Amino acid sequence: MSASTKRVIDARGVIKEYGDGSTKFRALRGVDFHAHEGEFVILSGPSGSGKTTLVSILGCVLSATSGQVRVLDEMITSATEAELPKLRLAYIGFIFQGHNLIASMTAQENVALMLALRGWNHVDAQKEAARLLSLVELGDKVGSLPADLSGGQRQRVSIARCIAGNPPIVLADEPTASLDAQTGQLVTEVLHNLAKKRGHTVVTVTHDNRIYHFADRIVHIEDGVILDDKKETHP
Ligand SMILES: Nc1ncnc2c1ncn2[C@@H]1O[C@H](COP(=O)(O)OP(=O)(O)OP(=O)(O)O)[C@@H](O)[C@H]1O
Numbered sequence: 001m002s003a004s005t006k007r008v009i010d011a012r013g014v015i016k017e018y019g020d021g022s023t024k025f026r027a028l029r030g031v032d033f034h035a036h037e038g039e040f041v042i043l044s045g046p047s048g049s050g051k052t053t054l055v056s057i058l059g060c061v062l063s064a065t066s067g068q069v070r071v072l073d074e075m076i077t078s079a080t081e082a083e084l085p086k087l088r089l090a091y092i093g094f095i096f097q098g099h100n101l102i103a104s105m106t107a108q109e110n111v112a113l114m115l116a117l118r119g120w121n122h123v124d125a126q127k128e129a130a131r132l133l134s135l136v137e138l139g140d141k142v143g144s145l146p147a148d149l150s151g152g153q154r155q156r157v158s159i160a161r162c163i164a165g166n167p168p169i170v171l172a173d174e175p176t177a178s179l180d181a182q183t184g185q186l187v188t189e190v191l192h193n194l195a196k197k198r199g200h201t202v203v204t205v206t207h208d209n210r211i212y213h214f215a216d217r218i219v220h221i222e223d224g225v226i227l228d229d230k231k232e233t234h235p
């Protein structure tokens with residue numbers, strides 16, 4: 001990664017405790033994490049190691065107990081709980097393991113809804129939603145309901161939705177977990193293209209070592225601590 005590439009995420013000494021008193025549990029124990037513009041980073045580690053907790057903090061879903069997280073020029077760890085949703089809308093596209101699409105809305109309406117939340121008017125939102133669905137090769141499925149799409153197609157709709165309005169950061173929490181191997185590769189390729197062709201900073205949580213070769217960097221976390229952070233050596 002060249003020195004001139006912008007550091008989009010910069011997290012230092014992040015601690016997250018759940019509960020209090022005797023039930024207090026420290027899920028993150030001083031995590032340093034960074035990612036650059038156009039970088040595709042994979043976050044991996046065993047179940048319970050803190051992956052979802054970390055991406056939730058980076059994604060302005062949860063606040064850290066202590067430590068500092070900067071997203072572009074914004075110190076998000078200084079934000080109040082009430083300010084988090086606004087920061088999230090401005091900076092973050094989030095993709096969940098389950099697709100979280102609204103069942104009664106078509107693919108196009110699901111994507112347009114995110115644009116409406118980001119302040120777009122109805123006509124422009126519909127047009128842009130159709131364009132984004134073509135980008136993920138679903139131009140012929142704009143009018144389909146989630147129930148009439150395959151798992152991989154639904155996950156591609158949620159990718160289109162998450163980049164609607166062009167947030168700089170895309171966070172994906174096990175986006176391929178419910179997909180077969182081949183569909184998982186296709187979905188990962190779409191995420192990879194978001195980083196390489198559109199300059200998003202993409203952080204993907206996965207256990208699936210078959211998609212590790214897509215990564216610029218693989219970050220391993222165990223028991224709330226980053227173990228290593230190494231550059232991929234694949235060609
Ligand atoms: N709301 C919560 N209250 C208390 N403990 C929690 C809460 N959420 C997570 N934890 C604990 O924090 C630790 C990290 O959880 P987290 O969900 O971040 O793990 P993960 O790496 O995403 O695991 P998985 O691979 O199973 O999704 C776990 O031990 C979990 O039990």
Ligand SMILES: [Mg+2]
Binds near residue numbers: 051053173
């Ligand atoms: Mg998790």
